[in-house]
Amino acid sequence: MKKIPELIFLDTNVYLIGAVELESPEGLILQWLGWEAPNDNPVGVIISEELINQITRVAKRLKNKDWSGEIIGRIWQNFKFFYVPINDFELAEMEALGVIPREDVGVYLTAKVGQSQCFISANHKLIKILVQQTGEFECLMPSEFVNKYLNSLK
Numbered sequence: 706m707k708k709i710p711e712l713i714f715l716d717t718n719v720y721l722i723g724a725v726e727l728e729s730p731e732g733l734i735l736q737w738l739g740w741e742a743p744n745d746n747p748v749g750v751i752i753s754e755e756l757i758n759q760i761t762r763v764a765k766r767l768k769n770k771d772w773s774g775e776i777i778g779r780i781w782q783n784f785k786f787f788y789v790p791i792n793d794f795e796l797a798e799m800e801a802l803g804v805i806p807r808e809d810v811g812v813y814l815t816a817k818v819g820q821s822q823c824f825i826s827a828n829h830k831l832i833k834i835l836v837q838q839t840g841e842f843e844c845l846m847p848s849e850f851v852n853k854y855l856n857s858l859k
Contacts, residue, residue: 709854712822712823719734721776738783740779740783743782751789751815753788755811789818804834817842
C-alpha cells in the first residue's frame with residue numbers, strides 16, 4: 706500500500722466539482738476527507754484566504770452565495786485543515802516572475818507555504834507547469850490521486 710501524503714492541497718476546482726458530483730474523483734476525495742461529516746482521517750488540507758476567496762467568488766458565480774457559504778462551512782467544520790497566511794510581497798514577486806499563470810499564483814503559494822506533499826487539481830495546464838517548473842510537490846489530477854491512493858484503501 707502506498708503511503709498517503711499527510712498534507713494535501715485541493716485546488717478550487719476540486720471543491721466545486723466535488724460538491725456537485727459526489728461520485729466524481731473530486732467528490733470521492735472530499736467524501737474521504739469528511740465532506741458529509743467529520744471523520745478520523747489524519748490527512749490535513751491546506752487552505753488560505755486566497756483559496757477561500759476563490760471558492761467564494763467562483764461558487765457565487767456558478768450558483769449563489771449560499772452555496773459558496775456551504776462549501777466553506779464544510780471545510781471549516783469537517784476537515785482537518787491548516788490555514789496558512791500568504792505574504793503579499795511574495796505573491797507580487799511570484800506574479801512578476803511569470804512562471805505560473807497569474808490567477809494561479811495564490812493557490813500555488815498556499816500549497817508551497819503550507820508545505821503540501823500533494824497538489825490536486827483538475828487544471829491540466831497548471832499541473833503541467835508545476836511539475837515542470839517547480840517540482841516542489843507531487844501534482845496529480847483528482848482521478849490520479851484516487852487511483853494512486855484511495856483505491857488502495859478498499
